[in-house]
Amino acid sequence: MKKLFLTVAAVFLLASAAFAEKKEIRILSVNDIHAKIENMPQLAAIVDSLRAIYPDMLVMSAGDNRTGEPLNDLYEVPTYPMVALMNQIGFDCSTLGNHEFDGGQTGLATVTHLSNFPYICCNIHPDPKWGINTIPYKVFVIDDVRIAVIGAVQVGKAGHPDSHPDNVTDILFTPVEETLQEYKWLADENDVVILLTHIGYEEDVELSQYVRWADLIIGGHSHTQVNGGEVHNGVMITQVVNRLDNVTFITLTVQDGKVVDRKAENIKVEGYPKKNTAVAELLRFFSDNPAFKRVLATLTAPMTSYEELGCMMTDAWRVETGADLAFTNTGGVRYDYLPAGPFTVSDVLRLDPFGNDSVQMELTGQEFKDMLIATTYADSEYGFPKVSGVNCEVIFDKKNPEKIKDLKITLPDGGKFDLKKTYKVTTNSYTAAIANSPRKDQGRALNRTTASLIQEYLEHQKTIDYTGVCRVKQSVSAK
Amino acid sequence: MKVQVNRTVVDIFDGARAQHAVLRYLVHRRLSQALLKQGRIQDAYGHEIGLDAPLHEGQIIKFKV
Numbered sequence: 001m002k003k004l005f006l007t008v009a010a011v012f013l014l015a016s017a018a019f020a021e022k023k024e025i026r027i028l029s030v031n032d033i034h035a036k037i038e039n040m041p042q043l044a045a046i047v048d049s050l051r052a053i054y055p056d057m058l059v060m061s062a063g064d065n066r067t068g069e070p071l072n073d074l075y076e077v078p079t080y081p082m083v084a085l086m087n088q089i090g091f092d093c094s095t096l097g098n099h100e101f102d103g104g105q106t107g108l109a110t111v112t113h114l115s116n117f118p119y120i121c122c123n124i125h126p127d128p129k130w131g132i133n134t135i136p137y138k139v140f141v142i143d144d145v146r147i148a149v150i151g152a153v154q155v156g157k158a159g160h161p162d163s164h165p166d167n168v169t170d171i172l173f174t175p176v177e178e179t180l181q182e183y184k185w186l187a188d189e190n191d192v193v194i195l196l197t198h199i200g201y202e203e204d205v206e207l208s209q210y211v212r213w214a215d216l217i218i219g220g221h222s223h224t225q226v227n228g229g230e231v232h233n234g235v236m237i238t239q240v241v242n243r244l245d246n247v248t249f250i251t252l253t254v255q256d257g258k259v260v261d262r263k264a265e266n267i268k269v270e271g272y273p274k275k276n277t278a279v280a281e282l283l284r285f286f287s288d289n290p291a292f293k294r295v296l297a298t299l300t301a302p303m304t305s306y307e308e309l310g311c312m313m314t315d316a317w318r319v320e321t322g323a324d325l326a327f328t329n330t331g332g333v334r335y336d337y338l339p340a341g342p343f344t345v346s347d348v349l350r351l352d353p354f355g356n357d358s359v360q361m362e363l364t365g366q367e368f369k370d371m372l373i374a375t376t377y378a379d380s381e382y383g384f385p386k387v388s389g390v391n392c393e394v395i396f397d398k399k400n401p402e403k404i405k406d407l408k409i410t411l412p413d414g415g416k417f418d419l420k421k422t423y424k425v426t427t428n429s430y431t432a433a434i435a436n437s438p439r440k441d442q443g444r445a446l447n448r449t450t451a452s453l454i455q456e457y458l459e460h461q462k463t464i465d466y467t468g469v470c471r472v473k474q475s476v477s478a479k
Numbered sequence: 480m481k482v483q484v485n486r487t488v489v490d491i492f493d494g495a496r497a498q499h500a501v502l503r504y505l506v507h508r509r510l511s512q513a514l515l516k517q518g519r520i521q522d523a524y525g526h527e528i529g530l531d532a533p534l535h536e537g538q539i540i541k542f543k544v
Contacts, residue, residue: 032529162533202524221533222522223529224522224524225526241527241528242529243529378506432499433500433502436503442491
């Protein structure tokens with residue numbers, strides 16, 4: 001009798017194992033939103049419609065929620081609009097992207113405290129004095145399925161995420177793969193392991209060979225449009241292009257504590273026909289941003305030419321980056337008149353609206369000269385650049401008016417400009433890209449937008465007057 | 480840093496984004512910069528990447544109009 005009972009029990013157990021219930025976990029993931037706040041009402045509508053069917057769906061961000069939209073980045077509490085919109089949508093978690101550090105340590109601390117969701121990142125170790133609130137992993141339990149999410153942020157050549165070095169002082173970052181391995185034990189205690197990374201697609205593919213214990217990598221950083229999800233080394237990898245063009249909807253099927261099936265598809269956010277009205281209303285509120293009306297300095301006389309405004313811009317870049325020289329393509333100066341009176345944040349953003357990064361190079365005088373000429377040719381619609389730290393006399397060829405026949409550069413006091421001396425030169429990222437002239441040092445991005453340098457300069461100056469300032473004289477050769 | 484755009488290696492500043500490498504490529508090839516907004520940028524795997532995608536040393540990207 002006892003034998004029969006044991007046999008029946010064994011058969012029952014085997015049968016129940018064979019037919020163990022399959023459970024499906026749904027995740028909606030985004031990455032590199034870069035403060036595309038105008039698409040948040042559409043994202044909210046997508047989340048609403050999916051949560052109506054799948055109420056336990058997790059919504060995750062793989063970092064770089066901020067940076068790229070002045071309405072967000074220059075709010076009184078920088079990036080608060082994104083935090084509020086993500087709170088309203090009901091994000092479950094985010095990892096840190098390199099741009100989360102753009103607001104500095106205290107800025108990031110504020111963001112982590114204002115968010116209703118945790119920032120998950122295992123390889124950041126901030127000094128407690130900053131008050132940055134992150135956790136290395138979080139376990140979500142949905143329908144008795146345990147889902148461990150481990151976050152990680154990119155570490156660049158400099159040993160920290162790609163942000164301005166001042167923004168990451170007194171924060172230790174440890175290598176991504178090595179640090180993730182410290183959390184391998186989570187695979188033994190949970191049914192699903194998700195890595196929420198901000199390291200780039202190619203790096204995620206490489207990482208996958210070392211983290212076969214994970215089921216899914218939700219990636220960010222490289223703005224790569226993966227078609228749904230791809231499996232590399234047994235690990236599914238997802239990522240979408242930046243600025244909330246798409247999101248990824250992921251379904252994980254779990255049975256007996258294992259992921260037995262994975263599906264991922266993209267949903268188009270840009271142009272999605274529905275909007276969540278509450279989120280749209282919140283967006284309207286944030287769009288009327290009083291921070292844009294903030295007065296940075298007072299203009300004691302009107303600025304009346306591209307030359308005057310370009311001189312002010314390049315002075316700002318030179319002074320605020322500690323450079324010897326600065327220059328901009330003339331097409332980068334977007335208006336030629338500003339009346340006397342307040343110089344506001346809005347005025348700066350209209351003057352320099354492209355979100356260009358600042359780039360610094362070590363150039364010889366000759367390389368600088370060649371770069372000015374190359375910029376003129378590449379930006380031919382607008383002509384010779386605007387400069388700071390030198391004066392220029394440009395002579396165009398009478399036979400070919402677009403060609404520079406001679407360029408004389410002098411120091412501001414009229415002294416000789418040394419073509420062999422090395423100068424620290426700042427320009428914007430667009431100019432650094434288009435100026436295709438020979439130089440040893442291509443430079444490095446300073447992770448500070450050129451518009452932010454102008455704002456800082458104006459705040460430091462308090463009053464400015466560029467009446468009649470002219471550093472570039474242009475003429476046509478006699479022959 | 481050096482980045483390959485199609486078959487051309489361009490030397491560009493550290494911290495450059497995909498659009499910067501493509502702009503340098505277009506200027507180098509004497510092509511209109513306006514093509515930047517008309518084309519698509521792909522990584523070595525053939526995935527589309529954004530204009531603001533960060534680049535790293537030795538990265539290979541493709542630009543197609």
